[in-house]
Amino acid sequence: MTELLIEAGRTERQYWMDLWRYRELFYFLAWRDLLVRYKQTFVGVGWSLIRPLLTMVVLTVVFGKLGKMPSGGVPYPLLVFCGMLPWQFFSTAMAESGNSLVMNSNLISKVYFPRLAITFSSVSVSFVDFVISAVFLVPLMVWYRYPPSATVLFLPLFVLLVFGASLGVGLWISALMVEYRDFRFIVPFMVQFGLYLSPVGFQSSVVPERFRLLYALNPMVGIIDGFRWSLLGGEGGIYWPGVAIAVLDVILLFVSGIWYFRKTEQTFADVI
Amino acid sequence: MTDPESSFSPSGESHAAITIENLGKRYTIGRRRANGDGLRHALERAVRSPFAWLQSARQRKLKGADFWALRNLSLQIKQGEVVGIIGRNGAGKSTLLRILSRITSPTEGRVRIQGRIASLLEVGTGFHQELTGRENIFLNGAILGMTRAEIIRKFDEIVAFSEIEDFLDTPVKRYSSGMYVRLAFAVAAHLEPEILIVDEVLAVGDAAFQKKCLGKMGTFAQSGKTVLFVSHNMEAVRSLCQRGVWLKDGGLQQDGVIDEVIDDYFDSLSSDLSFSCANPDYGLIIQRVGLKNQRGEESSQFCPGDDLVVEVAYNALKRIEKPILALGVVGVNGTCFASNMLLDGQRPAFLEGTGKITCTFRSIPLLPQSYTVKMMVRAATITDFIMTYREVAYFSVAGDLAEYGYKGEFLTWASRSAPVVVPYEWRLPDGTAVDVALKRLSY
Numbered sequence: 001m002t003e004l005l006i007e008a009g010r011t012e013r014q015y016w017m018d019l020w021r022y023r024e025l026f027y028f029l030a031w032r033d034l035l036v037r038y039k040q041t042f043v044g045v046g047w048s049l050i051r052p053l054l055t056m057v058v059l060t061v062v063f064g065k066l067g068k069m070p071s072g073g074v075p076y077p078l079l080v081f082c083g084m085l086p087w088q089f090f091s092t093a094m095a096e097s098g099n100s101l102v103m104n105s106n107l108i109s110k111v112y113f114p115r116l117a118i119t120f121s122s123v124s125v126s127f128v129d130f131v132i133s134a135v136f137l138v139p140l141m142v143w144y145r146y147p148p149s150a151t152v153l154f155l156p157l158f159v160l161l162v163f164g165a166s167l168g169v170g171l172w173i174s175a176l177m178v179e180y181r182d183f184r185f186i187v188p189f190m191v192q193f194g195l196y197l198s199p200v201g202f203q204s205s206v207v208p209e210r211f212r213l214l215y216a217l218n219p220m221v222g223i224i225d226g227f228r229w230s231l232l233g234g235e236g237g238i239y240w241p242g243v244a245i246a247v248l249d250v251i252l253l254f255v256s257g258i259w260y261f262r263k264t265e266q267t268f269a270d271v272i
Numbered sequence: 273m274t275d276p277e278s279s280f281s282p283s284g285e286s287h288a289a290i291t292i293e294n295l296g297k298r299y300t301i302g303r304r305r306a307n308g309d310g311l312r313h314a315l316e317r318a319v320r321s322p323f324a325w326l327q328s329a330r331q332r333k334l335k336g337a338d339f340w341a342l343r344n345l346s347l348q349i350k351q352g353e354v355v356g357i358i359g360r361n362g363a364g365k366s367t368l369l370r371i372l373s374r375i376t377s378p379t380e381g382r383v384r385i386q387g388r389i390a391s392l393l394e395v396g397t398g399f400h401q402e403l404t405g406r407e408n409i410f411l412n413g414a415i416l417g418m419t420r421a422e423i424i425r426k427f428d429e430i431v432a433f434s435e436i437e438d439f440l441d442t443p444v445k446r447y448s449s450g451m452y453v454r455l456a457f458a459v460a461a462h463l464e465p466e467i468l469i470v471d472e473v474l475a476v477g478d479a480a481f482q483k484k485c486l487g488k489m490g491t492f493a494q495s496g497k498t499v500l501f502v503s504h505n506m507e508a509v510r511s512l513c514q515r516g517v518w519l520k521d522g523g524l525q526q527d528g529v530i531d532e533v534i535d536d537y538f539d540s541l542s543s544d545l546s547f548s549c550a551n552p553d554y555g556l557i558i559q560r561v562g563l564k565n566q567r568g569e570e571s572s573q574f575c576p577g578d579d580l581v582v583e584v585a586y587n588a589l590k591r592i593e594k595p596i597l598a599l600g601v602v603g604v605n606g607t608c609f610a611s612n613m614l615l616d617g618q619r620p621a622f623l624e625g626t627g628k629i630t631c632t633f634r635s636i637p638l639l640p641q642s643y644t645v646k647m648m649v650r651a652a653t654i655t656d657f658i659m660t661y662r663e664v665a666y667f668s669v670a671g672d673l674a675e676y677g678y679k680g681e682f683l684t685w686a687s688r689s690a691p692v693v694v695p696y697e698w699r700l701p702d703g704t705a706v707d708v709a710l711k712r713l714s715y
Contacts (some may be wrong), residue, residue: 004389006374007382008296028414032400032407039402112374112414119549266377269370272310 009145017260019114029234048129052084059084059201069202074232075144081137082228084199086162089130089189090169090220097170098187101178105272111237114264116258119174123167135225136208137231143175149233157224168253178272180266195236199224204239213241219253222246288386290349290372291496293348295381296522297342297367341367342522345381349500354493356530358504358515358537361666364522365502369393369471372500386485387498391561396456396463401445405436405455408444412459420653426462433488434458445681447679450672454481461488467498472505473682479624486512504642504666505573506534554658555589556623556649561664563645576676576693576710580633582645582665586622594652595623600661602615602644603691609633614654637710639691642668677713 004014040043045153048157056077064076071079101108101115109117141147185223195201198220207215214219223241229238283587342364349355357365359530370376372383373391398415399408409430413423423430431437434455436447444452470489486508493499493512501507509516509530516533518526525540526533538560565571566579575581582599600610611631613619620629693711 001384002388003380004374004385006371006378006385007379008380015628022417028411032403032411035407036400036402107415109375110394111391113415113417136351228412269376 001202002128015114019116022075022113023156025113025117026121026124028119030128032122033122033125037125042069043177045132046131049108051090052133053136056080056084058152061199064140069206072203072205075146077148078232079139079203079228080201081230083198084222085130085134085137086158086227087195087198087200087220088133089126090223091194092129094124094169095187095191098173098177098183100170101174101268102272108272109269116171116261116270119170119261120167122174123163123170125229126166127163140238145150146232147208150206151230151233154226154230158223158230160240161219161226161246162223164250164254165223165246166225166227168250168255168257169249171257172253175257175261175264175268178268203228203241204264212239213245216242219246219249222249273348279301287350288348288384289353290347290500291346291350291384292347292349293382293384294380295342295345295368295371295383296340297364297371298379299339324556339650340522342371342378345519345522345524346586347517347524347527348457349498350388352496353515354513355501355515356509356533357500357515357517357519358509358534359508359525361517363519365519366393366471367522367689368549369469369500369502369518370467371618385467389469390460390698391469391714392416392460392471393469395453395460399444399452400457401509402443404443405434405447406442408455409459411454416460416463417465418463430458430462433461433484435671439579447577448674448679450481455670457481457485461492465497467500468492469500471502480691481672482508504668505535505570506538510534547590553656554651556592557587557589557660558647558659558664559585559587559626561585561645561647563665563667572665574636574638574639574667575671575712576638576669576671576673578665578669580636581630583628583630583635584647585626585628585666586623587626588657591622591624592621592651592658593622595658596650596654597629597631598645598648598650598651598661600648601633601636601638602646602663603638605690607646608638608643608692615652626706638669639667639689639693640671640673641691642666644693648707675712676710 038047039048043050059080060077064071064080097119100118101211107113109119111223142264171181173187201209204221204225205214217241222239222244223246225238226243227244277372294706297606303590341362345364357368359365367376369391371378371391372385373393375393398410398412400411409427410420410423418426431440432452434457436451436455439447439451444455446453468489480503486678489499489501489512499512499514501509515538516528516530518533518537526536560583562570562583562585563572564581565574565582568581576686580601584597584599596613598610598612598614600607600612602608643666644663645660645667646663647664649658650656651658657688667712678692693708693710695707698704698706698708700706
């Protein structure tokens with residue numbers, strides 16, 4: 001027989017076991033969000049293709065044609081698209097998961113389950129979008145006759161990194177949003193500025209050498225570089241210190257995100 | 273043989289399903305609006321004294337007005353017991369259930385729960401308006417803690433219980449409120465936990481369905497499961513439970529056989545009244561305020577369109593000349609309607625000794641929600657209060673609005689709005705005129 005001990009000021013020991021017991025809920029919540037997401041839209045799932053495509057066109061025109069940024073021999077749209085993929089995933093995950101707890105406040109105040117499930121499945125939904133958009137890379141590469149290089153084997157590592165970064169930031173923002181709705185206004189700013197602070201429309205090599213380490217503190221720099229390098233190759237190789245910093249950043253974000261989320265989780269129902 | 277009532281029985285410990293020790297829950301009132309709380313202040317604090325967070329939590333918590341929703345509660349519930357938890361609004365019932373369901377954590381004390389626990393604090397939690405009935409069964413089941421395999425296994429049973437076969441693939445936003453509740457309860461009813469916690473969830477849905485739900489809970493209880501049941505519907509509590517726990521002001525007031533606890537609770541409601549209403553200058557004691565339906569049955573639950581009979585039993589220790597009574601029915605957004613002798617000019621010539629005054633509100637035009645009856649008594653001088661306007665009774669209105677010809681798409685959601693419905697007529701641009709009234713359709 002299962003025994004449960006609820007005690008003041010102590011997080012339950014069963015928490016991580018519960019997380020496993022409720023694993024199917026992760027799936028159901030993500031499934032719900034996916035089902036509902038494109039209900040009553042005309043274009044439907046097409047939106048996860050149209051969005052990055054239009055952004056790609058705009059960024060190519062602005063940075064490639066007007067800004068005349070160097071592309072290192074890679075067709076500029078391809079360069080932008082490989083940067084767009086992780087960025088779009090990260091930014092939608094940040095926006096959607098940031099709101100996820102507040103959007104599910106009725107659940108939080110009426111039923112128990114590990115609240116991590118909400119944020120996690122919200123990030124997973126953005127991940128599905130990411131995968132759908134990624135499929136478009138195939139015709140794009142065929143069109144430009146630019147086959148992926150062997151470095152594509154490293155891609156899973158960077159996918160994992162961007163997932164970790166999204167989840168880490170998602171945990172922080174969703175938990176903060178429960179008490180401070182200010183983040184409803186902060187997040188769109190972060191998304192807007194982040195697009196220009198991260199090397200989405202240009203290569204990070206255009207940043208002067210002495211600022212590169214500083215620039216790499218933004219974890220998306222290492223991640224986007226990694227995506228480009230593993231998908232498109234590139235004779236210059238990759239700026240490994242940047243990747244190392246990104247890995248550290250992601251671990252820090254993720255661990256601290258879990259810590260803060262767990263710390264505030266118990267009062268979610270009282271505060272929300 | 274060991275006495276099952278004795279807490280000293282050697283086997284008593286192993287039979288406990290829920291053991292509550294010194295449980296307390298504190299809320300800080302107005303915390304969100306408090307000056308020192310927004311993000312701006314949090315940042316300001318962080319800048320001014322970066323190490324303030326190292327301060328003990330206790331020190332910080334001392335600021336602000338505290339309110340104990342629950343305090344020093346100790347209770348043991350044995351396996352297979354069916355316990356009704358009663359008490360007035362704000363007595364701590366919901367807080368207790370929220371702690372037991374692990375929605376919120378206690379401020380002090382502890383609870384030990386043995387067995388798989390499931391709680392039903394609201395019908396249809398997590399239902400998504402856009403999803404179909406079928407999809408919602410899976411979603412709601414998973415939220416309540418069922419596995420996918422379990423849901424698939426019980427799917428047909430759930431559908432049969434809910435009687436919505438034909439609408440399985442319709443989005444629930446198109447359901448009538450009755451269908452919605454039926455489906456939601458059907459999912460919850462198939463949870464099969466060892467301990468079930470049920471809050472006031474039966475206030476919705478029509479009488480026939482309520483009976484079905486109570487029946488389901490009854491079989492659940494008879495199969496040796498532990499049930500904690502909170503309701504304002506005393507008849508339901510009485511018929512379902514053996515043991516009653518009465519909470520008052522966040523603590524345990526009485527714990528015993530259900531009939532005794534309910535009787536004492538009702539007595540206290542009236543004695544509470546008589547105590548605080550006794551105005552020494554006038555000597556009027558309100559002994560009891562009872563609610564009856566048109567059939568003369570005492571009840572705390574009515575249907576839209578029922579008559580509501582408010583019966584006030586009093587004891588006037590001194591002769592009171594021409595008092596003025598007012599009775600009001602109060603809903604979510606204030607007094608819905610009232611009978612007021614100040615307005616109608618009717619008043620008793622005098623009150624002396626014990627007696628009764630009744631007021632019948634005919635065919636109450638109220639939506640299914642919870643209501644309070646308030647009463648006021650003034651002296652003949654009008655300016656003097658014998659009893660200030662205060663709560664004297666509680667009741668709920670229940671029913672499926674679909675049976676009254678309501679078919680709005682957002683019925684469930686919208687029925688929580690303004691509670692009083694007077695008959696009205698829509699005249700639309702194309703010339704059609706539609707009458708709407710809260711009248712049960714004849715079959």
